[in-house]
Amino acid sequence: MDQAEATEKIVAALQKKKSKTKFYFNELAKILDLKPRAAKKLINIMVTDEVLEYWSSGSTSLYGLKGVGKQAAAEHEDE
Amino acid sequence: MAKHETPLLDQLESGPWPSFVSDIKQEAEARAKNEKGVEYQIPVDVCEDLLGILELSFKHGRTHWKHGGIVGVFGYGGGVIGRYCDQPEMFPGVAHFHTMRVNQPGGKFYTSEFLRQLCDVWDMRGSGLTNMHGSTGDIILLGTTTPQLEEIFFELTHTYNQDLGGSGSNLRTPADCVGEARCEWSCYDTQALCYDLTQEYQDELHRPAFPYKFKFKFDGCPNCCVASIARADIAFIGTWKDDIRLDQEAVAAYVGGEFPPNGGSHSGRDWGPFDIKKEVIDLCPTGCMQYADGKLAIDNKECNRCMHCISVMPRALRIGNDRGCSILVGAKAPILDGAQMGSLLIPFIKVEEPYDEIKEVIENIWDWWMEEGKNRERLGELMKRQGFQRLLEACNLKPDPRMVQEPRTNPYIFWKEDEVPGGFQRDINEFRKHHLR
Numbered sequence: 001m002d003q004a005e006a007t008e009k010i011v012a013a014l015q016k017k018k019s020k021t022k023f024y025f026n027e028l029a030k031i032l033d034l035k036p037r038a039a040k041k042l043i044n045i046m047v048t049d050e051v052l053e054y055w056s057s058g059s060t061s062l063y064g065l066k067g068v069g070k071q072a073a074a075e076h077e078d079e
Numbered sequence: 080m081a082k083h084e085t086p087l088l089d090q091l092e093s094g095p096w097p098s099f100v101s102d103i104k105q106e107a108e109a110r111a112k113n114e115k116g117v118e119y120q121i122p123v124d125v126c127e128d129l130l131g132i133l134e135l136s137f138k139h140g141r142t143h144w145k146h147g148g149i150v151g152v153f154g155y156g157g158g159v160i161g162r163y164c165d166q167p168e169m170f171p172g173v174a175h176f177h178t179m180r181v182n183q184p185g186g187k188f189y190t191s192e193f194l195r196q197l198c199d200v201w202d203m204r205g206s207g208l209t210n211m212h213g214s215t216g217d218i219i220l221l222g223t224t225t226p227q228l229e230e231i232f233f234e235l236t237h238t239y240n241q242d243l244g245g246s247g248s249n250l251r252t253p254a255d256c257v258g259e260a261r262c263e264w265s266c267y268d269t270q271a272l273c274y275d276l277t278q279e280y281q282d283e284l285h286r287p288a289f290p291y292k293f294k295f296k297f298d299g300c301p302n303c304c305v306a307s308i309a310r311a312d313i314a315f316i317g318t319w320k321d322d323i324r325l326d327q328e329a330v331a332a333y334v335g336g337e338f339p340p341n342g343g344s345h346s347g348r349d350w351g352p353f354d355i356k357k358e359v360i361d362l363c364p365t366g367c368m369q370y371a372d373g374k375l376a377i378d379n380k381e382c383n384r385c386m387h388c389i390s391v392m393p394r395a396l397r398i399g400n401d402r403g404c405s406i407l408v409g410a411k412a413p414i415l416d417g418a419q420m421g422s423l424l425i426p427f428i429k430v431e432e433p434y435d436e437i438k439e440v441i442e443n444i445w446d447w448w449m450e451e452g453k454n455r456e457r458l459g460e461l462m463k464r465q466g467f468q469r470l471l472e473a474c475n476l477k478p479d480p481r482m483v484q485e486p487r488t489n490p491y492i493f494w495k496e497d498e499v500p501g502g503f504q505r506d507i508n509e510f511r512k513h514h515l516r
């Protein structure tokens with residue numbers, strides 16, 4: 001899978017989820033249907049390209065589409 | 080006159096110990112005076128407002144900090160822990176109060192010049208408050224605003240050659256004991272291995288893709304000064320295979336009172352003359368030492384390298400010469416759920432550059448955990464859920480009696496049918512020839 005295809009898949013899948021804006025890494029790996037290590041390379045580039053952004057609680061990291069959702073707000077307030 | 084009244088915090092200063100409240104007040108005062116003429120980039124009264132919000136939380140019995148955020152520096156998923164307060168109008172100085180974790184140098188060696196520079200950067204661009212060091216091992220810079228993050232990151236990396244550390248679901252800043260640099264008990268060069276793995280796994284450190292946090296810690300010997308056995312997902316603990324080096328003359332000098340035991344520590348009161356039987360022989364956990372006719376004997380094959388005797392009589396007993404490390408996995412010290420000590424995975428491994436064998440173990444573990452671990456499940460929990468045997472399979476290792484702490488509990492290894500000659504089926508007729516019904 002090349003980068004453009006992977007980015008497209010991720011963006012399409014995340015846009016479809018209405019109720020949720022933050023995702024665990026392994027949810028993204030599942031969307032790409034890749035082993036974690038292989039998925040990581042592609043997902044890293046999506047962050048560098050500012051398609052995705054990190055959210056961190058301090059102990060746990062999540063990913064979201066850049067600028068989408070109440071990113072700066074608390075995790076549990078999303079529900 | 081303080082900006083906020085803080086009677087509840089003030090009470091905390093009345094105890095016999097140094098108080099963080101006094102420290103924060105001191106910094107608040109220094110910032111207000113600004114004798115050095117610092118061009119503060121964040122509110123000058125940040126420390127006052129920190130005290131104010133603490134007092135309010137104390138009064139309400141609830142936190143006024145929000146949980147997490149997107150703050151970070153470009154391209155890094157860790158190293159910054161975003162904190163915002165939920166009363167920004169009452170306490171504008173701490174509307175943003177982000178923590179930065181800075182990767183501490185190996186063994187925590189600094190020059191005083193570096194420490195001064197670090198403080199200068201932080202006085203100007205942050206609250207001036209630090210944790211030296213946090214329990215993660217990092218230098219913790221407590222409290223700055225979002226616009227300052229990139230500025231501080233640039234300065235740290237470009238001027239001071241210092242990187243951010245780990246936070247979130249990534250490899251946390253690896254931490255080591257002082258090791259061979261100052262300690263004669265170090266069985267391998269902890270700083271060299273810590274540095275090498277930190278460089279090798281930069282991507283894992285800065286770009287989170289693990290199910291949860293993951294920690295490496297490096298102790299040069301089983302004294303475990305960085306407590307790796309209790310809190311690292313992978314603990315590298317120095318050990319040796321041959322015999323403890325034993326100097327009978329020095330033993331006699333300890334017994335005769337010529338050398339103080341424990342390197343002279345505990346000398347604050349008179350504990351009476353040194354009693355080798357009571358203080359060493361009887362405390363050896365494996366009971367493998369004997370002292371008779373003025374001679375000390377150690378049954379080295381029973382010794383489990385606990386370090387007790389060596390720590391008490393360092394001039395008489397020394398670590399062996401055939402050195403390496405043991406690798407223990409799965410420890411955690413969480414707030415919720417139970418704490419768990421590391422389990423022995425590799426009894427002995429040589430610690431030699433380029434550490435390929437060690438890296439193979441690490442990467443096998445990660446492959447298994449990244450694939451099988453649930454979100455927010457530490458390695459130690461996955462080991463419990465799927466069993467130690469699955470970990471051994473993931474690492475291509477064979478079970479070894481040394482991995483077993485107590486038979487049939489830790490770990491419980493099952494034979495597989497193909498490992499048993501003849502499998503699980505037996506010839507019942509053959510059996511009945513010798514065994515009546």
Ligand code: HEM
Pocket residue numbers: 485486487
């Ligand atoms: C030198 C002699 C023996 C030694 C070293 C020995 C050692 C042990 C050990 C280490 C265990 C614990 C296994 C575990 O943790 O589950 C055990 C369990 C046991 N032993 Fe012995 N044992 C000896 C003789 C005997 C004899 C003579 C009997 C009975 C006639 C016996 C009956 C048992 C039983 C019933 C158990 C429990 C088995 C189970 O929990 O399933 N043992 N023994």
Ligand code: HEM
Pocket residue numbers: none
């Ligand atoms: C080579 C010989 C033997 C083997 C391999 C063997 C194996 C075992 C195993 C695997 C168990 C545990 C079963 C379980 O926990 O689910 C067990 C339990 C037990 N065995 Fe044996 N055993 C042997 C000989 C004996 C002998 C000679 C005796 C008594 C004369 C004995 C008495 C018991 C008893 C009392 C238990 C405990 C049952 C229980 O706790 O429910 N075993 N044995």
Ligand code: SF4
Pocket residue numbers: 256257258262263264265266298299300301302303304305
């Ligand atoms: S862990 Fe052992 S080698 Fe490292 S500093 Fe402590 S006593 Fe020395």
Ligand code: SF4
Pocket residue numbers: 362363364365366367368377381382383384385386387388389
């Ligand atoms: S190191 Fe510990 S187990 Fe080994 S001989 Fe000394 S006291 Fe005993």
